[in-house]
Amino acid sequence: MRATVDPMTPARRDERRPSPFSRPLRVRTWLVLLVMAVALPLVLFSAILLVRNVSAQAEETERQVLGRARLLAEDVDREVARLIAAAEILATSDSLASGDLEAFHRRAIHLRDRLGTNVVLRDLANQQLVNTRVPWGTPLPVNSGFEADRRAIETRSTQVSGIIIGGLTRVPLLIVVAPVIGDGEVRYLLSLTIALERLQAIVSPERLPPGWRAGVIDRDGIVIARSHQADQFVGKPLPDALWAGMREAPDGIHRAINLESVAAFQAYSRARTSGWVVATSVPQTLLAEPARRILLLFAGGGVALLLVGIGVAMAVGRRLTRPVAQLALAAEALGAGRLPAAEGGGVVEIDAVGRAIQDAASLIRTREAALADSEARYRAIVQTAVDAVVVIDEAGSIHAFNPAAEQIFGYAADEVVGRDVTLLLPDASRAVQDARLADHDRAGGSRILGTNGELVARHKDGTVFPIELSVAGWTSAGRRYVTETIRNISKRKQAEDALRASKAEADRANIAKSKFLAAASHDLRQPIQAMMLFQAALVERLGDHPASSLLKSMGEAMGGLRMLLDSLLDVSKLDAGLIVPQPVDMAVGPLLERLGAEYHPRALARGLRLRIVACAATIRSDPALLERILRNLVENALRYTESGGVLIGCRRRGDRLLIGVVDSGIGIDPDRQEEIFEEFVQLGNPERDRNKGLGLGLAVVRRLARLLGHAVEVRSAPGRGSTFRVAVPLAVRKPVGAGPREGQPAPGPWRGLILVIDDEPLVRMGLQAMLEGWGYQVLTAGSIEDAVRHVESGTWPGAILADYRLRGGETGLDAIRAVYERLDTPVPATVITGDTAPERLVEVRAGGHGLLHKPIAAHELRNAVLEMLPSAE
Numbered sequence: 001m002r003a004t005v006d007p008m009t010p011a012r013r014d015e016r017r018p019s020p021f022s023r024p025l026r027v028r029t030w031l032v033l034l035v036m037a038v039a040l041p042l043v044l045f046s047a048i049l050l051v052r053n054v055s056a057q058a059e060e061t062e063r064q065v066l067g068r069a070r071l072l073a074e075d076v077d078r079e080v081a082r083l084i085a086a087a088e089i090l091a092t093s094d095s096l097a098s099g100d101l102e103a104f105h106r107r108a109i110h111l112r113d114r115l116g117t118n119v120v121l122r123d124l125a126n127q128q129l130v131n132t133r134v135p136w137g138t139p140l141p142v143n144s145g146f147e148a149d150r151r152a153i154e155t156r157s158t159q160v161s162g163i164i165i166g167g168l169t170r171v172p173l174l175i176v177v178a179p180v181i182g183d184g185e186v187r188y189l190l191s192l193t194i195a196l197e198r199l200q201a202i203v204s205p206e207r208l209p210p211g212w213r214a215g216v217i218d219r220d221g222i223v224i225a226r227s228h229q230a231d232q233f234v235g236k237p238l239p240d241a242l243w244a245g246m247r248e249a250p251d252g253i254h255r256a257i258n259l260e261s262v263a264a265f266q267a268y269s270r271a272r273t274s275g276w277v278v279a280t281s282v283p284q285t286l287l288a289e290p291a292r293r294i295l296l297l298f299a300g301g302g303v304a305l306l307l308v309g310i311g312v313a314m315a316v317g318r319r320l321t322r323p324v325a326q327l328a329l330a331a332e333a334l335g336a337g338r339l340p341a342a343e344g345g346g347v348v349e350i351d352a353v354g355r356a357i358q359d360a361a362s363l364i365r366t367r368e369a370a371l372a373d374s375e376a377r378y379r380a381i382v383q384t385a386v387d388a389v390v391v392i393d394e395a396g397s398i399h400a401f402n403p404a405a406e407q408i409f410g411y412a413a414d415e416v417v418g419r420d421v422t423l424l425l426p427d428a429s430r431a432v433q434d435a436r437l438a439d440h441d442r443a444g445g446s447r448i449l450g451t452n453g454e455l456v457a458r459h460k461d462g463t464v465f466p467i468e469l470s471v472a473g474w475t476s477a478g479r480r481y482v483t484e485t486i487r488n489i490s491k492r493k494q495a496e497d498a499l500r501a502s503k504a505e506a507d508r509a510n511i512a513k514s515k516f517l518a519a520a521s522h523d524l525r526q527p528i529q530a531m532m533l534f535q536a537a538l539v540e541r542l543g544d545h546p547a548s549s550l551l552k553s554m555g556e557a558m559g560g561l562r563m564l565l566d567s568l569l570d571v572s573k574l575d576a577g578l579i580v581p582q583p584v585d586m587a588v589g590p591l592l593e594r595l596g597a598e599y600h601p602r603a604l605a606r607g608l609r610l611r612i613v614a615c616a617a618t619i620r621s622d623p624a625l626l627e628r629i630l631r632n633l634v635e636n637a638l639r640y641t642e643s644g645g646v647l648i649g650c651r652r653r654g655d656r657l658l659i660g661v662v663d664s665g666i667g668i669d670p671d672r673q674e675e676i677f678e679e680f681v682q683l684g685n686p687e688r689d690r691n692k693g694l695g696l697g698l699a700v701v702r703r704l705a706r707l708l709g710h711a712v713e714v715r716s717a718p719g720r721g722s723t724f725r726v727a728v729p730l731a732v733r734k735p736v737g738a739g740p741r742e743g744q745p746a747p748g749p750w751r752g753l754i755l756v757i758d759d760e761p762l763v764r765m766g767l768q769a770m771l772e773g774w775g776y777q778v779l780t781a782g783s784i785e786d787a788v789r790h791v792e793s794g795t796w797p798g799a800i801l802a803d804y805r806l807r808g809g810e811t812g813l814d815a816i817r818a819v820y821e822r823l824d825t826p827v828p829a830t831v832i833t834g835d836t837a838p839e840r841l842v843e844v845r846a847g848g849h850g851l852l853h854k855p856i857a858a859h860e861l862r863n864a865v866l867e868m869l870p871s872a873e
Helices: 010-015 027-091 094-098 101-115 147-155 196-202 240-246 284-335 348-384 403-409 427-443 490-519 521-542 548-576 588-605 623-639 697-708 761-773 784-792 812-823 838-846 858-868
Strands: 119-123 128-131 172-182 185-194 213-217 223-226 251-257 263-270 277-283 388-393 398-401 447-458 464-476 479-488 584-587 609-612 618-621 645-653 656-663 711-717 721-729 753-757 777-781 799-803 829-833 850-853
Touching: 027 101, 027 172, 027 185, 027 196, 027 213, 027 251, 027 263, 027 277, 027 284, 094 101, 094 172, 101 119, 101 128, 147 172, 147 185, 172 196, 185 196, 196 223, 240 251, 240 263, 263 284, 277 284, 284 348, 388 403, 403 447, 403 479, 464 490, 521 548, 521 761, 521 858, 584 588, 588 609, 588 623, 588 645, 588 656, 618 623, 618 721, 623 645, 623 656, 623 697, 623 721, 697 711, 753 761, 753 784, 753 812, 761 777, 761 858, 777 784, 784 812, 799 812, 799 858, 812 829, 829 838, 829 858, 838 850, 850 858
Parallel strands: 609 645, 753 777, 753 799, 799 829, 829 850
Antiparallel strands: 119 128, 119 185, 172 185, 213 223, 213 277, 251 263, 263 277, 388 398, 388 479, 447 464, 464 479, 584 618, 645 656, 656 721, 711 721
């Protein structure tokens, strides 16, 4: 019999072996583990904090020790500096300079009484001449020389000594030695005694915390003052181990054995004036003992608390065992369909769970009844729904088909249930359905997957029709389902198509109308231009003729016709999309100044004030179109302002410049501020007075602003005036403006001669009549050849007026260039055109010429001629 080999290797058996924590444990065991899991990290964390706190306290004590040494060094500096200053002042006294030592003795006595120091004056042989310890005239001894004497003579500056033995008292002293200089030589040495008692007072124990020590050491390492056991250490040198660490450095701190043979933190700081070292020390036991006591207390307390916690956990575990067992019995009864017994376990939460289990059986029965009722309501809703409701599974099989679906698709429910949904949806719509199921898979549960518009479904008879499909995914018993709500939108689609067709037809008609009016601009303006020129010429020639009033009325009628034509053609060109903006960087200041100069006379004639606020900003816009916007706003403000005035100015707002036109006119109601931008709307002109315009100015403003991408704002109140603002982008960089046109001809014999070039005979005759009526000589030409022929005959015109559009595809710019070539120099020229396209403006101004738009009023033509020939009259 062969042994059977276990396919599970030892390594695999080890992998499946449960860990100790996966086995069931008693409640009290878990509570003990919980206490340990909570207590041990707290104890460890607290220990770390305690160690860091002890370390921080040690660092803080070191800083305090060093800080105290520095403060004591400053006190020693002040004491020595006081005596140095007194010695230097006394060394310059008049009595020493004159050799009156008795007077000097009296002054030294006064200093001794005030500062509590002894004053000694010696000559360079160390013979005492004055000593304030004895009366004047008492014989004085000869001192031995000091190291401080030598330094004072060599450096000729005040020096501080170490400990020396006094010549009279024979006790240890510290002195300040100052040289007395006369005639450029050191004549005497002046000594002031530094009392050791004052140094002892600086480092006295009362000025130190308990257990601290402090001392003062001179330049040679000799102790000259100490807070404790001064009689034992003063006058004695420091051990080399201590002095070596503080001989050179200005200050510092280290651990060392102090003079009392105790391990301590030793801090020192050097006094700047005397060069002495002030040292402080703190025994290390003062720092270690508190930390040791805290550690012992913490360790003992932590262990005690851990033991108490474990004991409490075991007691609580025994208390919880019985109610948990009762809870298990109650769960078994619920599983068997019985009501569990109601027994109190003594634990509120466990008792609550027990009561919940008791209520579970009756709750389950109630929920079953509610579920049955809900299912009945759901079926009623689905069966009576107006829209088709179709339920499919993840494989695409149909599970439910309501009566509305039967009506829409023409199938009975039993004909489609169990069949694939592609029976109802063509292939294109099926692809959308598959994407919806994939979205449901990614969502991982029930959710509304959205609405698909404009899908196509298939009727039983094979015809297709448009539908609107809403999809919701859900899961039941581990299987995925999708509920589709389907609405037949055939009638709605037919209505939309009809509306779309009618709208497209209306748009085509509107665009055709606009293009026709825009294309007719030149031909309509030509005869009106000729009529206006002839009317102006007749007015000047007839003078006071009885028909003058008729001519004046005729001129007003033609002016109104011109205004209407300009506005209608501008609106039509904008609607037809024939105006293309040409934005450039431009300075706004000259534009505002030009508008102010042009409209100022009209404002004065109406008794109004017109004020222009200077502006130095550079903007990005189309110069001609922006100027047209501002002109319309200014003209509108002047028409509807009876008193007060009009203000034109600018203000920055971020990266935009707000160009505003403010008036004190009649104002606009808030609910009609949008209406004023429509065609032929005039709120304050019910009688349709043509002096107040045609109601097209603001319509043109809005169209031009939209074309340029500039926002137009209006703020107004009835009776308080209005503010119109145009938001124009600021230029990124300062534009470089075109310089003035060079090569202007000097005045000559033909300065008053004007060459008129136009292919329309009536317009040529009208211009000739008007110009000759003003006293100018006029040559006319119908083509470039005629114009060149005049020049080649020797005639030199002072200015040129040329129509832009000539016959044969030629332009007035071509004619001007041909005349310039024959003259070999440019003369002032102005182009007249009925074409208002922006590219015309750019093209004409690029040549440095003036520009006038047909039909031209007489005053506009006269101003243009005067600008070209200012001295011809």
